[in-house]
Amino acid sequence: MAESTDKKNVYRVEGFTCANCAGKFENNVKQLPGVQDAKVNFGASKISVYGDTTIEELEKAGAFENLKVAPEKAQREATADSNKEEKEPFYKKHSTLLNAALLIVFGYLSLIVNGEENLITSLLFAASIVIGGFSLFKVGFKNLMRFEFDMKTLMTVAIIGAAVIGEWAEGAIVVILFAISEALERFSMDRARQSIRSLMDIAPKEALVRRNGQEMMIHVDDIALGDIMIVKPGQKIAMDGVVVSGYSAVNQAAITGESVPVEKKVDDDVFAGTLNEEGLLEVKVTKLVDDTTIAKIIHLVEEAQGERAPSQAFVDKFAKYYTPIIMIVAALVAVIPPLFFGGDWTTWIYQGLSVLVVGCPCALVISTPISIVSAIGNAAKKGVLIKGGVYLEEMGALKAIAFDKTGTLTRGVPVVTDFNVLNKAANEKELLSIITALEYRSQHPLASAIMRKAEESNISYSDITVEDFSSITGKGIKGSVNGTTYYIGNPKLFKELQTVHFTPDQEQLVASLQNQGKTAMIVGTEKDILAVIAVADEVRDSSMGVIQKLHQLGIKKTIMLTGDNKGTATAIAGSVGVSDVQAELLPQDKLDFIKQLRSEYGNVAMVGDGINDAPALAASTVGIAMGGAGTDTALETADVALMGDDLRKLPFAIKLSRNALSIIKQNITFALAIKLIALLLVIPGWLxxxxxxxxDMGATLLVALNGLRLMRVKE
Known part of the structure; x- marks a missing residue:
């Protein structure tokens, strides 16, 4: 089953017991003929292979660990099989370990009855060592032959040494406890990976599709673009698409983290893996199964887990030199006291072997990946996509955050905020219908806000006949309704109309609205000013609370960057509570400002919509995009995407990142401290x-449990 050389092939791997083994597998694959490069993603249990190879060759490269390899897509279909595997009885799954433990029990019974020097006692412990440690020795001996020093090499040397000096019972216990430690490590990583597996199971594998007038259940791989899916209430949506018929509320929590169902009507987008709660929907498929938002999220999250964080890079580098150093220290402990201080050889060889076992770097190696996998998985389930361990760490160290205004702190949709009728003779509803009929013919961006206002107030405007309509460039519009000419525009337009008197009170009203960051439009005829209508980009309800939370979290500076005018920018900045505002900026100015902030504060985030803010997002330490769901640009360009277009996820993401940073530091410190304390016991000969x-086992277990705490961090 040869693969082509011109592209990357991704395989799922089953059977990794530790990060060291994953690194060894990667090196073995790189040495296969026809392979140019390979990269293991331990967090996601995957390997990317660049070049020409077969599954048989890959499994041969992983034979030291009995690894099973399957193409990524085939593995996705094998969810049911993996579930069967999980249901395998405990005694069958761990039969080797249980048999070895049973032999130890018999060994101790023989020890009580027959004494330590008895042949049967020694044979029982030796049998336990051979059965329980067979797979360990197989790898350990190979490593010794190649002068490769990893944890299995250390354990093999220690157990052989224990047998040589007659410590059969302790050698057997070491084998059993090491096997338990590895099982716990594997279980912990599987628990951490479970958050991604649960994402994979979100979208259904089949959908009800109407083709040629017939309804049929079709596997998602066979669904084509343009197919019409029928989604009944209570069913999950299988593919991304657009609603062509029906009305319902859809729970999008799986994709965006939103707890409240979202209303869906004709022409609205829906996503694979979301739950249709109320009505029947007919959905036109717009993306193939591998291009859906959930497929992209899964892919990006798995890639993120493979990205080494700075602390992980440190641990990997440290472990590379650490193991040989431990071997040297153990040899010195075993040899120096008997040679130079008259120590007993058996006693000090035993101490040297104990040093080897203490030196096993399990806890250290697992300390960072388990924390990163747990944190990124938890974030993805809550609607925050963090695209790598490096960004997870950098978010935890942020000192300043810059926000784009439109679509980030504000909704990005203009709304009518004020409608002041100044002429008592005018009828409010009738006047609004005339204004809307005129604006309907306008191309001005603010016209849509007035039309929405009319629709919300149930005011009809389509039946009004407008004559002599024209646009007055830079000032407004005019048109005749029932023989009367109406003007809508800025104050400049009415000041130029000599027949209209603009009173100080009216001027003050307009100035007041403008100071609030609103665009004020005056409505009048050639004789009278009838009304003032104000339109503004509405501030998100959550913006003020989010800024407050960020300041409480210790973010030193929050700054709003916008191309809007200073008046509007200052008004909005005041209402949301940012510590600084920069207005009338071009994209280049935003970029320069981000660079300036980086030189001043070091770690700076930029929050934007991922499209017109791309340069600033790229220049920041962490680029955070709003509305990742369905927005390919945001998913691709940002380091972090807030999937539900919900700014309230930002404080959670920062809190999670800080917790992750703290737990990684705790884990590394604890793993090294416990080794140091155990090594100090060598001095009085107590080890x-x-x-x-x-x-070693205690450190591994505590580090794993500490890392898994990140799965429980709440918003």
Missing amino acids: TLWIAILS
Whole structure:
């Protein structure tokens, strides 16, 4: 089953027990003939292979760990099989470990009855070592032959040494405890990966599709663009598409993290994996199964888990030198006291072997990946897409955050905020219908706000006949209704109409609205000013609360960057509570300002919509895009995407990142401290193989449990 050389092939891998083993598998694959490069993603249990190879060759490269390899797509279909595997009885799954443990029990019974020097006692412990440690020794011996030093090499040398000096019982216990430690490590990583597996199971594998007048259940891989899906109440939507018939509320929590169902009507977009709660929907498929938003999220999250964070890079580099150093220290402990200080050889060889076991870097190696996988998985389930461990760490260290105004702090949709009728003789509803009929013919961006206002007030305007309509460039519009000419425009337009008197009170009203960041339009005839209508880009309800939370979290500077005029910008900045505002900026100015902030504060985030803010997003330490769901640009360009277009997710993302940073530091410190304490026990000669393996196992377990806490961080 040869793969083509001109593209990357991704495979799922089953059987990784530790990050070191994943690194060894990667090196083995790189050495295969026809392979140019390979990259293992331990967090997602995947390998990307660049070049020409077969599954058989890949499995041979992973034979040391009994790894099973399958193409990524085929593995996706095998969810049911993996579920069957999970249901395998406990005693069958861990039969080797249980048999070895049983032999240890018999060994201790024989020890009580027959004594330590008895042949049967020694044979029982030796049998336990061979059965429980067979897979460990197989790899350990190969490593020794190649002078490769990893944790399995350390354990193999330690157990052989224990057998040589007659410590059969302790050698057997070390084998069992190491096997338990590896099982716990594997279980912990599987728990962390479960958050991604649960994402994979969100979207249905089949959908009810209408083709040629017939309804049929079709597998998602066979659904074509343009097919019409029929989604009944209570069913999940299988593919991204657009509603062509029906009305319903759809729960999008799986994609966007929104807890409240979203209203969906004709022409609205829907996403694969979301739940149709109320009405029947007919949906036209717009994306193939591998291009859906949920497929992209899964892909990006898995890629993110493979991105090494700075702390992980440090650990990987440290572990590379750490293991050989431990081997040297153990040899010195075993040799120096007997040679130079008259120590007993058996005692100090035993101490040296204990040093080897203490030196096993399980806890250190797992400390960072388990934290990153847990945090990124938790964020994805809450509607925050973090595209790598590096961004997770950098978000935790942010000092300043810049916000684009339109579509980020504001909704990006203009609305009518004020409608002041100044002429008592005018009828409010009748006047609004005339204004809307005129604006309907206008191309002005603010016209849509007035039309929406009329629709919300149930005011009809389509039956009004407008004559002599014309646009007055830079000033407004005019048109005749029932023989009367109406003007809508800025104050300049009416000041130029000599027949209209603009009173100080009216001027003050317009100035007041403008100071509030609103665009004021005057409505009148050639004789009278009839009304003032104000339109503004509405501030998001959540913006003020989010800025307050960010300041409480210790973000030193929040700054709004906008191309809008200073009056509007200052008004909006005041209402949301940002610490600074910069207005009338071009995209280049935003970019320059971000660079300036970086030089001043170091770690700076930019929050924008991912399209016109692309240069500024790229220049910031962390680019955060609003509305990742359905927005390919935001998903591709940003380092972090807030899927539900919900700014309230930002404080949660920062809190999660800080927790992750803290837990990674705790884990590394704890893993190294416990090793150091155990090593110090060598000085008085108190270190035993028991203490050594229990300290290693305890450290691994605590580090894993500490990392898994990140899955429970709430908003």
